[in-house]
Amino acid sequence: MTANNQEQIDFWNGEAARTWVNAQAQLDAMLAPISRVLIERAAPEAGERAIDVGCGCGDTTLALAKGGAAVWGIDISEPMLERARARAAGMESVAFSRTDAATQAFTADHQLVLSRFGVMFFADPSAAFANLRSALTDAGRLCFVCWQAPGKNPWMAIAGAAVRPYLDEPETPPDPRAPGPFAFADPEYLREVLEAGGFTGIAIEPLTTKLHVADTVDGAMEFLQQVGPLSRVLQELDDATRETAMAAARDALTPHAGPTGLDLGAACWLVTARPG
Numbered sequence: 001m002t003a004n005n006q007e008q009i010d011f012w013n014g015e016a017a018r019t020w021v022n023a024q025a026q027l028d029a030m031l032a033p034i035s036r037v038l039i040e041r042a043a044p045e046a047g048e049r050a051i052d053v054g055c056g057c058g059d060t061t062l063a064l065a066k067g068g069a070a071v072w073g074i075d076i077s078e079p080m081l082e083r084a085r086a087r088a089a090g091m092e093s094v095a096f097s098r099t100d101a102a103t104q105a106f107t108a109d110h111q112l113v114l115s116r117f118g119v120m121f122f123a124d125p126s127a128a129f130a131n132l133r134s135a136l137t138d139a140g141r142l143c144f145v146c147w148q149a150p151g152k153n154p155w156m157a158i159a160g161a162a163v164r165p166y167l168d169e170p171e172t173p174p175d176p177r178a179p180g181p182f183a184f185a186d187p188e189y190l191r192e193v194l195e196a197g198g199f200t201g202i203a204i205e206p207l208t209t210k211l212h213v214a215d216t217v218d219g220a221m222e223f224l225q226q227v228g229p230l231s232r233v234l235q236e237l238d239d240a241t242r243e244t245a246m247a248a249a250r251d252a253l254t255p256h257a258g259p260t261g262l263d264l265g266a267a268c269w270l271v272t273a274r275p276g
Helices: 003-011 015-022 024-030 032-042 059-066 078-087 125-133 154-166 187-196 217-227 230-236 239-256
Strands: 049-053 070-075 094-098 110-116 136-147 199-214 261-275
Touching: 015 024, 015 078, 015 217, 024 032, 024 199, 032 059, 032 110, 032 136, 032 199, 032 261, 049 059, 059 070, 059 094, 059 110, 070 078, 078 094, 125 136, 125 187, 154 217, 154 230, 154 239, 154 261, 187 199, 187 261, 199 217, 217 230, 217 239, 217 261, 230 239, 239 261
Parallel strands: 049 070, 049 110, 070 094, 110 136
Antiparallel strands: 136 261, 199 261
């Protein structure tokens, strides 16, 4: 693991990781519409060797294994890998490693590299994708999903916009291409990164859907405080301002509640490519 990715390594082995582990079942259920399309597009076959990059708590790893592949799930987060190993207990076709996909030494004997929202955090994305390319056979394939721009993701944007007036603006505008959930929101930049990493036949397709965030507004507020934009409010604001900001978020979400709860729009890129 290189120092370049140390900030991400520290983050995903701290309190954030424990929060995501606690929310694992709700996250997997919420992301199921996207996961289903991703696995269908990847089309794992019996006997194939696959790598699940940023596998987290193992949801997509297990799905690939159920499709017949032998799967190696890799992630930098030990707490999340602990949950993944527990979920895969007894499955001989699944293995997990705590390692950095950007620097892990691979052998070119895998037919598939897949990721569900795990490739947007590389300090040097072109170099990281070049390294992932080294894991694939000449006929192998890359398949992943990454988020489109925040504004195209109401499941995050509605609450985020409501609390933004209460948060301090950064002294300098954030780099939209910095490691983070939206690093690949720009599809042209994403294409450049993949081409620099040695991939060809690149297809970047929009994938839009509705995500079931929670059964109630109260449930959504609790969930988005754990893994969404409201978590920043908890960290940065004093008690009085936090209460006002959270009330604003609740007011913004309430009109979107329907008979089944909060089902909000999401937009990501479904990306496929082959080694050049």
